[in-house]
Amino acid sequence: MAAWSERLAGVRGVLLDISGVLHDSGEGGGVPIPGSVEALARLKRSQLKVRFCTNESQKSRGDLVGLLRHMGFDISEDEVTAPAPATCLILKERGLRPHLLIHDGIRSEFAQIDTSNPNCVVIADAGESFSYQNMNKAFQVLMELDNPVLISLGKGRYYKETSGLMLDVGAYTKALEYACGIKAEVVGKPAPGYFQSALQEMGVESHEAIMIGDDIVGDVGGAQRCGMRALQVRTGKFRCRGRDRLGIEPGAEGAHPTPVCSPTSQPNGPGLPWTPSPASPWRPHGCCGDCI
Amino acid sequence: MAARRALKAVLVDLNGTLHIEDAAVPGAQEALKRLRGTSVMVRFVTNTTKESKQDLLERLKKLEFDISEDEIFTSLTAARNLVEQKQVRPMLLVDDRALPDFKGIQTSDPNAVVIGLAPEHFHYQILNQAFRLLLDGAPLIAIHKARYYKRKDGLALGPGPFVMALEYATDTKATVVGKPEKTFFLEALRGTGCEPEEAVMIGDDCRDDVGGAQNVGMLGILVKTGKYRAADEEKINPPPYLTCESFPHAVDHILRHLL
Numbered sequence: 147m148a149a150w151s152e153r154l155a156g157v158r159g160v161l162l163d164i165s166g167v168l169h170d171s172g173e174g175g176g177v178p179i180p181g182s183v184e185a186l187a188r189l190k191r192s193q194l195k196v197r198f199c200t201n202e203s204q205k206s207r208g209d210l211v212g213l214l215r216h217m218g219f220d221i222s223e224d225e226v227t228a229p230a231p232a233t234c235l236i237l238k239e240r241g242l243r244p245h246l247l248i249h250d251g252i253r254s255e256f257a258q259i260d261t262s263n264p265n266c267v268v269i270a271d272a273g274e275s276f277s278y279q280n281m282n283k284a285f286q287v288l289m290e291l292d293n294p295v296l297i298s299l300g301k302g303r304y305y306k307e308t309s310g311l312m313l314d315v316g317a318y319t320k321a322l323e324y325a326c327g328i329k330a331e332v333v334g335k336p337a338p339g340y341f342q343s344a345l346q347e348m349g350v351e352s353h354e355a356i357m358i359g360d361d362i363v364g365d366v367g368g369a370q371r372c373g374m375r376a377l378q379v380r381t382g383k384f385r386c387r388g389r390d391r392l393g394i395e396p397g398a399e400g401a402h403p404t405p406v407c408s409p410t411s412q413p414n415g416p417g418l419p420w421t422p423s424p425a426s427p428w429r430p431h432g433c434c435g436d437c438i
Numbered sequence: 439m440a441a442r443r444a445l446k447a448v449l450v451d452l453n454g455t456l457h458i459e460d461a462a463v464p465g466a467q468e469a470l471k472r473l474r475g476t477s478v479m480v481r482f483v484t485n486t487t488k489e490s491k492q493d494l495l496e497r498l499k500k501l502e503f504d505i506s507e508d509e510i511f512t513s514l515t516a517a518r519n520l521v522e523q524k525q526v527r528p529m530l531l532v533d534d535r536a537l538p539d540f541k542g543i544q545t546s547d548p549n550a551v552v553i554g555l556a557p558e559h560f561h562y563q564i565l566n567q568a569f570r571l572l573l574d575g576a577p578l579i580a581i582h583k584a585r586y587y588k589r590k591d592g593l594a595l596g597p598g599p600f601v602m603a604l605e606y607a608t609d610t611k612a613t614v615v616g617k618p619e620k621t622f623f624l625e626a627l628r629g630t631g632c633e634p635e636e637a638v639m640i641g642d643d644c645r646d647d648v649g650g651a652q653n654v655g656m657l658g659i660l661v662k663t664g665k666y667r668a669a670d671e672e673k674i675n676p677p678p679y680l681t682c683e684s685f686p687h688a689v690d691h692i693l694r695h696l697l
Contacts, residue, residue, distance in 0.1 A: 278560040282595050285586070289593055303607045304569070313562070313569050317607040321599035325585045 157375065159195040159350030161341070162186075164202060164210070164226075165305055166360030166382015168219055171204075172308030175213045179381050183218040190220050197348040198226045199341065199357070201300035201334040201364060203270035203315065204249045207231065227344040229299040229334035230255035233268060236333060242295065244268040247284040247318075249275050266295035269322065269330070271302075271315045281318065288326045296322055300334035302364055306383045335361070336368020345374075360384045445478060445696045447632040449623070449651065451641035452484040452494065454664020455685055462501040463663055469686035470503060476697055479630040483623075483639075485513045485616040485646065487554030487581045487597065488533035511626040513581045513616030514539040517552050519625055520579055520615055526550035529568055531559045532581070553604070553612070554581035555597045565600065572608040582616035617643075618650025638679075638696065640688045642666045649674040657696075659688045 165171055168186065169178045189196055198221060202210055207228045214221050230252055237244060237259055245264035246256060249272045256268075267284045288294040302314035319330045334340055345355055352373035359365020360382030369376040378384065450456055456466050473480060482505060484494070491510050498505050514536050521528050521543055529548035530540060533556050540552075551568045572578055584596035601612050616622055627637055634655035641647020642664030652658045652674070660671055660678040663685070671681045682688055 274562050276562045276565075278557040278595070281560075281599075282557075285595050285599075286592060303609070304573075311570060311573060313566050313603070313607050317569075317603035320606040321595070321603040324602040325595055325599040327585075 154356070154375075156354055157194070157356050158354040159197065159345070159348045159356075160189060161197055161199040161344055161348070161355060161357040161369070161374070163335075163357070163359035163361070163365050163382075164198055164200040164214070166384070167358055167379055168214060169217060170306050170308050170382065175216070176308055178217040178219070186219055186221075195348050195350055196225070197344055199335065199344045200226065200228055201302060203229050203252055203299040203334070204273055205251045206254050208254075209251060227340070227347060229340070230270065232340065232343065233297060233299060233333045234259055236297070237266075237268070242266045242297075244297070245284060245287040246270075247272055247275075247280060249273050265291060265293075266297060267322070268297045268299070269315060269319055270299040272318070273312075276313075276318055281321065285322060285325050288322065288328065294326055294328050296326070296328055296330040298330040298332050298334075300364065301330070301332050302361060304383060306360075311383065335359075335364040336371065338368070338372050341369060341372045341374065345372075443633070443636045445638060445692065446636040447479045447481065447627060447630045447638075448473060448692065449481050449483050449626055449637060449639045449656070450685070451639075451643070451647050451664075452482055452498075454642035454666075455640060455647075455661055456482070456503065457498070457501055458664055460497070460501075462503070463685050465684070465686040467502050467504075469689040472693065473689050474504070476693065478692075478697070479632065481509055481511055481626055481630065483511045483617070483626050485582050486536075487513065487556070488535045490536055490538040491515070492538060493535065508629070511629075512539070513622065514554070516615035516622050516625050517554075517579055517581055518543065520613065520621075521550065521552065524550065524577065526577065528552040528579070529571060529576075531556050531564065531568060533558075548576070550576050550579065551604070552579045552581070553597055553601055555584070555587070557594070560595075560600050565603070569604055569607050572604055572610060578604060578608075578610060578612040580612040580614045580616075583612075583614055617646040618653065620650070620654045623651055623654045623656065638692065640685060644670040644673050644678065648678045652676065652679070659691070661685055661688055 168182045169176050207223050207226055211221055211223050211226060234256065243260045243262060243264050245267045246261060247267060248270040252270060264287055267288055269284065272280065288296060298315060298319040301316035301319055303316050304311045304314050323330055345352055356375040356377060357365055357369035358377045358379060360379050362378060366376040366378050457463060491507050491512065494510055495505065495507050518540055527544045527546065527548050528550040530545055530552050532552060532554040536554060548571060551571055580601045581597065583598035583601050585598045586593045586596050605612055623634065627634060638657045638659060639647055639651030640659045640661060642661050644660055648658030648660045657679040660681045661684050671678050680691060682691060
């Protein structure tokens with residue numbers, strides 16, 4: 147197995163997932179993941195460029211950043227790539243007027259968008275607002291359209307909150323796809339365009355970047371398909387069973403498995419703050435070994 | 439044509455075949471009497487997620503059909519049988535009116551999920567509960583996967599989309615128990631002691647009734663009542679064994695050619 151320094155050679159920028167990496171959301175705003183505040187601070191002090199790449203679509207960017215700063219994270223709005231602002235650009239470009247199936251917490255992101263006489267549906271992580279009635283209304287809108295367009299902010303299966311695992315937007319998007327016989331357009335990870343725009347903002351090429359996330363499909367798989375390296379953390383929604391079943395082999399070049407580790411770490415000079423602690427070395431399959 | 443074994447059982451669809459909503463198909467009661475005069479066993483089968491056997495029986499009795507409860511087999515019965523077979527305790531996401539068909543089944547501390555058309559249960563909290571059970575390995579049993587149905591105020595989401603949502607979120611597959619699944623027909627025949635090759639299905643839905651039955655080795659008779667539309671018989675391959683006007687015509691054919 148190649149040494150860390152080899153495997154991380156040429157990394158100039160780090161894309162960080164937020165939920166499951168920095169914090170777990172939940173009641174009262176959620177909790178920071180132990181060690182993450184300090185780890186982010188060390189990362190920012192290093193030579194590496196840092197950007198946040200999230201699929202968060204229940205809270206506005208402003209609310210999310212406010213929450214994280216309150217926990218002590220060094221983060222600002224212009225460092226965050228989030229799906230709602232990206233969606234608004236697309237809606238404006240294509241003259242789309244959306245019926246919004248969203249959580250109220252994100253409505254402010256769509257304040258400048260014309261929602262009259264909708265000619266498409268935008269679905270995000272609506273959480274409690276995913277009632278049968280709201281789903282049915284979105285379904286009926288799509289069925290009335292000659293050219294039904296469904297835009298989904300991410301397509302995650304589930305995420306972790308402090309109370310446990312929660313159904314994510316992807317499940318509800320699948321429901322509407324099946325009901326209407328259509329395919330949604332995804333804005334957010336793992337769509338390549340989404341990663342590309344984050345890399346562009348950061349001023350780094352994909353081969354010079356590494357993505358850190360808890361979602362094997364959305365974060366790791368998606369990043370690797372864009373030519374980035376990726377690192378999976380064992381926090382948030384990470385589950386060993388899920389990874390094997392989905393058959394994603396971490397390691398963009400095939401020979402280099404993505405290391406799996408926890409964010410608490412030893413300082414490692416110019417390298418990443420997230421390195422495997424001696425107590426739990428990563429294995430070739432990138433699995434923690436405890437659950438095999 | 440290969441020699442078939444003697445006909446021993448007839449499965450009859452309900453709504454659209456024996457009756458259309460609250461009116462019997464003309465001549466159906468009499469045709470049923472004639473069928474009962476033979477040695478064949480008769481079973482009445484339907485995909486329902488919200489009518490208990492009692493409800494169905496009451497309607498049929500009002501229309502003067504001579505039928506007993508244990509001759510009725512529904513997709514709810516199929517779900518119940520599967521739950522009993524697997525010896526699981528289901529979280530029941532079904533219409534309240536369907537609950538009588540699950541009487542006696544333990545539902546506390548659930549380790550399975552049964553899902554039918556139940557809009558009142560499809561809100562986030564409940565689906566999330568179901569999702570967590572499934573993620574822990576509980577089996578998912580779907581009464582059927584209809585995409586949508588017709589309501590007074592237009593189209594409305596069926597159970598299918600919510601089954602898909604749970605399948606996607608947990609990366610598992612539901613066991614679907616209603617027509618046209620093979621298990622539905624096999625289960626319906628189980629009580630008769632007959633093999634599929636010794637049975638005939640009569641129904642108005644080409645894919646779900648006839649196609650499903652023929653897929654399991656039965657003969658299928660398509661009747662041109664209920665939801666039948668011209669040229670429906672061309673939609674399945676192989677085509678129906680017989681396409682005829684209505685249930686009484688189907689019974690005529692059986693008495694004349696299959697017994």
